[in-house]
Amino acid sequence: MQRIFHTPEGVRDIYNGECSQKRKVQEKIHRVFHQYGYEDIETPTFEYFEVFSREVGTIPSKELYKFFDREGNTLVLRPDFTPSVSRACATYFSPDKEPVSLCYTGNTFINNTSYRGHLKETTQMGVERIGDESADADAELLAMTVECLLAAGLTEFQVSVGQVDYFKSLLKEAELGPEAEERLRVLISQKNSFGVEEFVEEQKLKDSMQKAFTEIPQMFGSEEVLKKARSLTNNACALEAVSRLEEIYEIMKNYGYEKYISFDFGMLSKYQYYTGIIFQAYTYGTGEPMIKGGRYNGLMKHFGKPAASIGFAIEVDNLLLALSSQKLLSEKEEKPEVIEYEPQDRAQAIKEAQKLRAEGKCVALRLKKEAR
Structure with a gap:
């Protein structure tokens, strides 16, 4: 039998200076979590399949690493921390009585063969605020996002904020079928304005609906985008979603972090459990977001304790790549x-x-x- 000394595709060893730099960045971020009053939690590396099932709204089943225990139960390596932390919160806490603030660090595993070169095991750090439906909670997590990136050493970055409820409200009004909804979601996520325009014409929607959907892929930028979003619809739920963003932006001014915030109504996550604002943080040197987050008010009901919630996850490997490309990592290795x-x-x-x-x-x- 041939001896194997290399790692499987999609995973890698981290050693020497890189490992040390990663630990230091994690310590800085962890300090921010604690400064905001978040408490540590550890969840298992693998869970029952039901925690990440299609009903929960996480990634597709084919992208999960699945295996069986001795009793025949299907288990999966966690692809995402939010369902795991939500399950634990429902088991040990009472978010209906008092908001719960939890933070975590660990690895996630996604068996995605469609992206060659992308790691299948990545390190995430994140927070979950469970039992708080306020705009203040939304703004707090955006402020934490900014502070985590500043603590890590970045100076130039942008936190792009979307609003899932705006799009969902228009979808409900349009009364499209599931397949049509998914097709429209993909086109908008790709910012394919021509594709969206052609598609909505085929659906024979009324002119105002066609215009709204066609404009969404290009609705990104400063707070002026919020005025544009208001002008495109009379849908009460959609307008309420815009009002929420306006309130959050005003709170961000209290933090002094509004300069880092932009808006993108075409941002639509593949995770179906998001219900309100969603956000991603970008900088130079990497095409992938360093932080992803959003509100998921319906997820906790799957675990028996309905509670409005919001959280974010830092893709530590992407953050380190950005810091390295901008030469913001210390080249000095502290030798004993x-x-x-x-x-x-x-x-x-x-x-x-x-x-x-x-x-x-x-x-x-x-x-x-x-x-x-």
Whole structure:
């Protein structure tokens, strides 16, 4: 049997300076979580399949790593922390009585073969605010997003904010079938204005609906976009969604972080559990978002304790890629002080090393090569 020394496709080893840099960035982000009063939680690496089933609204079943336990139950490696944390919250907390603020760090696993070169195991850090439906909670998580990126060392980035309820309200008014809805969702997500225009004409929607859907892919930018969104519809639910964004933006001004916020009504997540605002953070040097988040007011009901919730996940690997490309990672590797000793000097060497370590220094003891 041939011995294998390399990793499978989609996973990799992280070592030397890169591993050290990753730990330092994680520590800085973790400090922000705690400063906002979020408490740590660890959930299992694998869960019952039902936690990530189609009804929950997470990724497609074919992209899950599935296996069986001895009793024949289907288990999956977690592809996403939000359902896991929601399940744990429903088990151990009472978000109906008091909002629950939790934070986590760990790896996720997605068996996606359609993206060659993309990692199948990635590190995520994130927070979940469960039992709070206020615009203040939305703004707090946007503020945390900004502070996490600043703490990591980034200076130039943008947090793009969308509103799922705006699109869903228009869909309900249009009365499209499931297949048509999904096709329209894909076209808008791709910002394919011509495709959207052609599609809505085929559906023979009224002129005002056609105009609204055609405009959505190009509705991104500053707060002026909110006025544009208002002008396109009289749908009460859609207008309420715009009002929510306006309120959140005003709260962000209190934090002083409004300059980092932009709006994108064409942002539509593949996760179906999102219900209100969704957001993604981008910077130079990586085409993928560093942070993804949003409101998921319907998810907790799947675990027996309905509660309005919002959260975000930091893709740590994407963040490190951005920091590296912008040369914002420290090139200095803190090497330990090395004390070499002969066997007869062992006691003295150990005593010296212990003294230096007590002072907070890093010390490596090494028996001299010729004495090994």
